[in-house]
Amino acid sequence: MTLRTAPIRRKLMKMLLLTSGMVLLFTCAALFTYEFVTFRQAVVRQLDTLGSAIASNSTAALAFDNPDDARSILAAFKADPHIVAAALYDESGAVFATYPEAVPSGFVPSAPSEIGHRFEQSHVIGFAPVMEGGQRLGTLFVRSDLTQIRQRFELYLAVMALVVALSAVIAYFLSDHQQAQISQPILELAETARAVSDRQDYGVRARPADTLELAVLTEAFNHMLTQIQASEQRSLAQMSRLSLLQQITSAIGERQDLPSIFQVVLRSVEDNLPIDFGCICLYSAATQALTVSTVGAASQSMSAGMGLVENAIVPVDHNGLSHCIRGQLVYEPDVREVPHPFPQRIAGAGLRSLVIAPLIVENNVFGALIAARREENSFSSGDCEFLRQLSQHVALASHQAQLHGALQNAYDDLRQSQQTVMQQERLRALGQMASGIAHDINNAISPISLYTESLLEREPDLSPRTRSSLTTIQRAIDDVAGTVARMREFYRQREPQLTLALVDINRIVEQVLELTHAKWYDLAQQQGIAIELRTEFAADLPRIMGAEGEIRDALTNLIFNAVDAMPNGGTLTVRTRVVRKGSEEQTVRIEVTDTGIGMDEETRRRCLEPFFTTKGERGTGLGLAMVYGMIQRHSAEFEIDSVVGQGTTMHIIFPAYTQAFLSTMRLPATQFSQRRLRMLLIDDDPLIIKALEDALSVDGHVITSASGGQAGIDAFTAAHGTDTAFAVVFTDLGMPRVDGRKVADSVKRLSPATPVILLTGWGQRMLAEDDIPPHVDRVLSKPPRLHEIRVALKELAL
């Protein structure tokens, strides 16, 4: 195990042992060195002592040249076994005597060298002077081996090893005991830490240690545990708030209306945060006041005491509420200390701490979440943060709810528009169909109209009865033409071209009653029911500006509806009145009243819609719609009074015109001078050609007819530049292959001055749409009226 990862006790022991071992080693080394040095000195000293003794003794031998004596003196070295060789040199430096006598070669130098001692590899050698009475007599050489030093040191090493071993053992046991003082608290601390992490229990505390540093460590550890415990509690609280937030968010996500969102938010907060009082107010910037929108279910009794019931109004002044309205979260730890009225109101109910969180969408505060508790200082910063986030979520959810509502409305509008478009499409299809039908009808009635008019004008000897019949026919034809025109106009989206004239309402009503006689009298009698007609006409009814035919049609519809509303008979009342609103302003009212089944609210509301009908298969759903179209075109008003089971009264209210003026349309025919003109008449309908020929011939004009566009152009080209050139060209618009436009084109190319009059079943629409073809001088609609033709001829050709 390496030192880094070894357990602390082993580490400590190693340290202690290492330390003591090092100390011991250094001590031994020091002792050893000391011993070495002193021992060497001792050896030298011993050698010196011995040497000087021998030298002193050998003076006489040297002085008196007695080598035997010298040898015997040197033999004294035998006493020291370490001295392996010795020699005496005489004054001249020659070897005088040696020890032992047969000295090994190399042990004795041939000549003495410097006085003193010198250590060689395994020996110490010394030279000492031999002196007597101040006279140098010679030199003593001694060689001693160092085995004694080696032996000594071997002993030393042995002792040292023993001591080291012994002290290591002692140090081991001591350190084992000592390290426990340090390692034990640390191990306990580690054990505590493991217990904490294993059990996730931050309530455990380490036992205080008695060493200062360890006590500090333990204290720090315990302090850390305390902090972890606190922060864990905070985390748990935060988690629970988060999950509450999540729960509330998902709950409000499922709701789309504000009251239910507010209710679920308040209930969740009351139950789970918890709070003692909670409500949500909506802010109105206009009134500078909060309106209590929702009060939490558990807060109801308390809110009644404070007067904070739903829809109660709380003014915003310079108190905490104004901060909230500026978008800040307001927290009052103790409302009793806040002198403003609102906090005092809260305090009055026994509440102490208060949080007001603004509901903000797109930087606009639209409300506030108010939460309160009975204890003061009871909202932590976490609670406040929670309420702030909650208010943000609530605001977002509210905003989404509003958006959802707007989206729903938009969707409804879209669906309405789609239905309208579909209806318009149906109308357009119907319009096209009606257009075609109108064209055909106009063509068909054109001869009738021309002949009737012609007969009434030209035959003065007609019996009164015939004249009356012809007049009725002419009126009926006019009405048919008008009806056809209006039918077409009805389907048009554009404001139709109205030709207004002064109209006598009383006369029209009489005409309508006459026209509808079959409906309310004959048909009713056939079905065995009796309908009583009452009329009340105002005597001096002012005339109005209007289109006679339209008004007639509208009245006809109203009378038909009234009769249909009385399947079991009843009274039909038609009344005209004049109502004076001011000195000048007058209105003319027509009232059609029945005593029939009446209309319920739904029917009354929808009766003007096109295609709405209560008559099942029999009804078109267009009757009242056409009436309403007429009303609008005349700037008139329409009122419906109806009681289910009692009957209905329809009011048409026209503005009256008090100043009478003449209609240019009503100029007498006799005013036209009768100039004869050569005319070209082009139409693919022989009946129309015949009728026009007859009618215009009577006026003295010369008529050439051509059936079809190409034939017409050919005839015009042929006659052009001759005596029989045409002064006027009448052409039908819709013809196979070559239509009226091409005819007009060709005519104008040849003779730009020749007027071209276009006759068309679509004439009215063409005028309205402003798309009169080029080169056409005048458009006349079918059936053509004689006086219209005359007016046109007078203006263009005469």
Place this chain on the structure above:
Amino acid sequence: MEVLRRLTALVAMAMLLASSVCSAASEYEVKAVFLFNFSHFVEWPAAAFPGPDAPFVIGVFGHDPFGSGLDEAARGETINGRPLVVRRVSDVDGAAGCQILFMHRSEEARMREVLGALDHRSTLTVSDLADAGERGVMIALATENNRIRLRVNVDSARAARLTISSKLLRSAEIVAATADGG
């Protein structure tokens, strides 16, 4: 080969001759050194000197075998702070002023007379007569096996109040005076 052997023998003979000449020449040089060395191994009483500044006198009685050797050995030397002086003496009076008196063996005849004159005087008497010790001379330089051996008459020295170092005695032969000699 013969020539080489003959040459080798010739060289060996020449060397032997040279060695004996050298030995004969150096006998008194050695004895001169010995005389000088005695001053280190013998203690003289203060009364042996006429004054504190008196020189240490080595006297040669009668025949002087040393030539200039002794003078050369003594030149510039001092003994215990006293300058060393070598004197040739020819009579008994002259001998009395010497601290060391050498008598050549040829002066055997006058030896008794000199010794008698020096009775109780602190003069170390030395002679190279072989039996000089027995005759009362304190140190005799005897030649044995080509070596000079010391023979010391301790009694004579003690009588003259001279203390001879034990070191000297250790390498010397102790003799006593014979009756006829005394």
